[in-house]
Amino acid sequence: MSDAKTISATESLCPRCLKRVPATYRQDGNRVYLVKECPEHGAYTTLVWEDAASFSQWMVETTNIPGRLPQTETDKGCPFDCGLCPNHKQTACCVLLDVTMRCNQKCPLCFASANESPAADPSLERIAQWYDRLREWGEERPFNIQISGGEPTVREDLPAIIAMGREKGFTYIQLNSNGRRLGEDPSYAKTLREAGLSVVFMQFDGIDDAIYRQLRGEPLFANKKQAVEHCAAAGLPVTLVPTVTPGVNVHEIGAMFQFMLDHMPHVRGIHFQPVSYFGRYPGPPPEEGRVTLDTVMIELEKQTGGKIRRQDLAPLQTGHPLCCFYGAFLREGDGILAMKPAESCGCCCPTPEEIVAKDRDFVLNKWTLPENGGGCCGEEDGFDRVLRHLREDGFTLTGMAFQDVWNLDVDRLQKCRVQVLTADERLVPFCAYQVTNEAGQGLYRRK
Numbered sequence: 001m002s003d004a005k006t007i008s009a010t011e012s013l014c015p016r017c018l019k020r021v022p023a024t025y026r027q028d029g030n031r032v033y034l035v036k037e038c039p040e041h042g043a044y045t046t047l048v049w050e051d052a053a054s055f056s057q058w059m060v061e062t063t064n065i066p067g068r069l070p071q072t073e074t075d076k077g078c079p080f081d082c083g084l085c086p087n088h089k090q091t092a093c094c095v096l097l098d099v100t101m102r103c104n105q106k107c108p109l110c111f112a113s114a115n116e117s118p119a120a121d122p123s124l125e126r127i128a129q130w131y132d133r134l135r136e137w138g139e140e141r142p143f144n145i146q147i148s149g150g151e152p153t154v155r156e157d158l159p160a161i162i163a164m165g166r167e168k169g170f171t172y173i174q175l176n177s178n179g180r181r182l183g184e185d186p187s188y189a190k191t192l193r194e195a196g197l198s199v200v201f202m203q204f205d206g207i208d209d210a211i212y213r214q215l216r217g218e219p220l221f222a223n224k225k226q227a228v229e230h231c232a233a234a235g236l237p238v239t240l241v242p243t244v245t246p247g248v249n250v251h252e253i254g255a256m257f258q259f260m261l262d263h264m265p266h267v268r269g270i271h272f273q274p275v276s277y278f279g280r281y282p283g284p285p286p287e288e289g290r291v292t293l294d295t296v297m298i299e300l301e302k303q304t305g306g307k308i309r310r311q312d313l314a315p316l317q318t319g320h321p322l323c324c325f326y327g328a329f330l331r332e333g334d335g336i337l338a339m340k341p342a343e344s345c346g347c348c349c350p351t352p353e354e355i356v357a358k359d360r361d362f363v364l365n366k367w368t369l370p371e372n373g374g375g376c377c378g379e380e381d382g383f384d385r386v387l388r389h390l391r392e393d394g395f396t397l398t399g400m401a402f403q404d405v406w407n408l409d410v411d412r413l414q415k416c417r418v419q420v421l422t423a424d425e426r427l428v429p430f431c432a433y434q435v436t437n438e439a440g441q442g443l444y445r446r447k
Helices: 052-058 124-137 158-167 180-184 188-195 209-216 221-234 250-262 293-303 352-367 382-393 410-414 430-434
Strands: 005-013 020-028 031-038 042-049 094-098 144-148 173-177 199-203 238-241 267-274 324-332 335-339 394-400 418-421 427-429
Touching: 005 031, 005 410, 031 052, 042 052, 094 124, 124 158, 124 418, 144 158, 158 173, 158 188, 173 180, 180 188, 180 221, 188 221, 199 221, 221 238, 238 250, 250 267, 250 293, 250 394, 267 293, 293 324, 293 394, 324 382, 382 394, 410 430, 418 430, 427 430
Parallel strands: 094 144, 094 418, 144 173, 173 199, 199 238, 238 267, 267 394
Antiparallel strands: 005 020, 020 031, 031 042, 324 335, 324 394, 418 427
16 A cells, blocks of 8 residues: 555554554555554554545544543453543443343354353343433433343243333343244234334344345244234334345345335334454455445445435434444335434534433434324324324435454544443443454453
8 A cells, every 4th residue: 555645543452462553544545444463473464444535524623522431440441441531421321231241153253253252141130230320320311222142042040031121211122133033933023012122133144044044044034024914913113134244245235125115104214234353254355345334335325226325324423433333214105304413513513412312312202103193083283294204204324334453443442322221331432342352362242
């Protein structure tokens, strides 16, 4: 990259020894890369953006509000003092609770390396303590909760875990699931809905079983479709979550979009996750072929025939712009209407508390299913029709690019809004929690 143009500087980790090393974002041709060099193990180059012309416009200034109660002290520097330390710049929007490391699948691709840990499931009493701790740390508007693992549905007491979270004041609880049990058991979605579950965050990698054989080790599309139908019958919203993997399912983005349209309103949107290389994954990560947020946005426009335009997708106003994109849309007949996101400004959110509440409520509102409207005596007036239109024809498209050891940026970590509550009750940014080096050694989960 002798002719590359340096855009900005940050720090990262060495993929071999996990030591903190200087790094720079550099433009080479029409692409942007993260470039770093370890004095002991050499240089590493990782693609982070496809279209360099749009990179500077995407890198907007964001509003970040630190958490109220740091739990650890700054000693070795980011990312080695998580708990969180006072240097973390952004309070959590969503907190993950790992309730099991067991799973009912053995996917070749698994960020959590499920079924490889001998750890016992935490007890209900322990999970109750976790909820209580999060209420102590949270602001007036509680954290959003994601119940994760492993596969949480292998726990027979999952409905009790959900109901307990609701009883303790958490207004939004989502389930991170492969959907297998939801597809196999017609009554299970109703059980989870009655317990208080807000939405299922469901693994969904495409509509072709060849993709599932490669990423999940078995054909699963029929099960995924059945899971969506069972959730629809129970009134339980679903967000589709593809792991977008180079050479496997990038070409299926348009087909996944059409599946969502065909299964609205109970499918509320798609949350694209470019594959990250930690946990269990086949082969070394590619340098040139890596899927980026930019890749997904480019393919969305191309594969939907321009129904979704890249310009209608924006970075979030909190966190770091390289972590997420989002867009809200309304289906209008055969067309799609983009609902422009409101720009954040000081007058809209004059206090940190209001910014935090707005951030967490955005997640709640975009993926949950609003209650039915309806006028007096079952009659529907004009406003009711508008509400029903929004409820039945509105959807969101979002993306989240988790960092691995090759593309990790310390500045992004310090602004992370998705955090994991560890077994010993510390909050750790998701990417720091999951990160592993080339040999599979990590800083937090693998410890």
